[in-house]
Amino acid sequence: MRSFYYIIMAIITSLSASAQNPDTIFLKNTLEAHPELFSHILNHPTHNEIQILYTQIDRDEHNVPHFTSYSYRLNANHYFYPASTVKLPMAIFALEKLNELNIKGLNKETVMKTDSSFAGETKMLADTLSDNRLPSVEQYIKEILLVSDNYAYNRLYEFVGRAEINNKLKKYGFLNTRIVGRLAIGDGGEGARHTNAIDFYKGDKLIYHKPVQYDPKDYPMHPDNMLQGKGYLDKNDKLIMQPFDFSEKNIYTIADMQMVLKRLLFAETFPKDQQFNLKPDDYKFIYHYMSMFPTESKNPTYKSPDYYPAYCKFLFYGGDSTAVINPDIRIFNKVGDSYGYDIDNAYIVDFKNKVEFILTAVVQSNDDGIYNDNRYEYKTVCLPFMKNLGQLIYQYELSRTRKHLPDLSKFKFKY
DSSP: OHHHHHHHHHHHHHHHHHHOOOBSSHHHHHHHTOHHHHHHHHHSTTTTTOEEEEEEEEEOTTOOEEEEEEEESOOTTBOOOOGGGGHHHHHHHHHHHHHHHOOTTOSTTSEEEEOOOSTTOOOBOOOTTSTTSOOBHHHHHHHHHHHOOHHHHHHHHHHHOHHHHHHHHHHTTOTTOBOOSOSSSOOOHHHHHEEOOEEEEETTEEEEEEOOEEOOOOOOOOOBOOEESSEEEOTTOOEEOSOEEOTTSOBOOHHHHHHHHHHHHOGGGSOGGGSOSOOHHHHHHHHHHHHSOGGGOTTTTOOTTTOOTTTTOOTTTTTOTTOOOOTTEEEEEEEEEETTEEEEEEEEEETTTTEEEEEEEEEEOOTTOEESSSOOOIIIIIHHHHHHHHHHHHHHHHHSOOSSOOOOGGGOOOO
């Protein structure tokens, strides 16, 4: 009888969450109540490209989560560059692909050697961050979740393939999202359509060969704000005095980001055919490394001063190397920063006080209007905003009355 209850509640919760129009007043009033923290941003909300989606989580007597969302300037038609936030769906799709191939001996630990066959492609036959110095899907996902490694993302993009990536986005209803290229290598045009051949080995034995692929499809989307600024530096560092064009780059909206996170963390609230094709161990693996600080990892190893606990924690800690870490709080998130944009998509949990909430936000600062010059106000504008926003919502959550305290044991790990 209880299992039937869970099924019914999952369907109801999912439908109500998808149908809900977020409240647009609460966050505006909350930010305006703290001018000492947000006056600069509030005076220039358009200039700083702010969008926020905050979701409260209330559990019933069976610990089933129910969601209530609040938004600020949320607009799926207003473009922002999603940067590394696209790496989370890529990690999910890579694990899905392994499960769907269902080949004996092929799993996330299997050695993965990437070849090259088209201009601009990169071979990857070793991974110096791995204990055995060999690459694998597991190792790449760790590197993505711990420090947002670009090369790791690019290898998974090549493994899944551009067409399959965008078919999966459509399948799961992420209709305002497209992923059409690698990161940090100027990928685009024909190069982005081609993905490398990849071989998976167990010892010297070839387990699976993924051939080169070519995706002829375009994924046209036409949000506003695709032309930005007054100039940019080209690949030769020559200043071009015309707006920078984002029209061929990845698109990933705040609402879609949060829905990916919600579907990953609370799969039981979605109908079976809308759940990711992940095994229980896949979920635990992602949760574990999503919430781990880089300095806690043994394989791969990341050491200070280059890395620090808050390295990829923008909301709540502001990515601050000197941040004092609250031992009771864990943040399950994926950040992005590029072209003056800072983005964080986070589920924040306080195990001691039984607090949980989802917060997704983007902010940009590019005062000189020039792109690719590495002169963005991350440290003075974007990251302080992210920190203050996360801390403010957390303080509100501490004071918020809950009829049923959550059982958060699903998200508690040893690090």
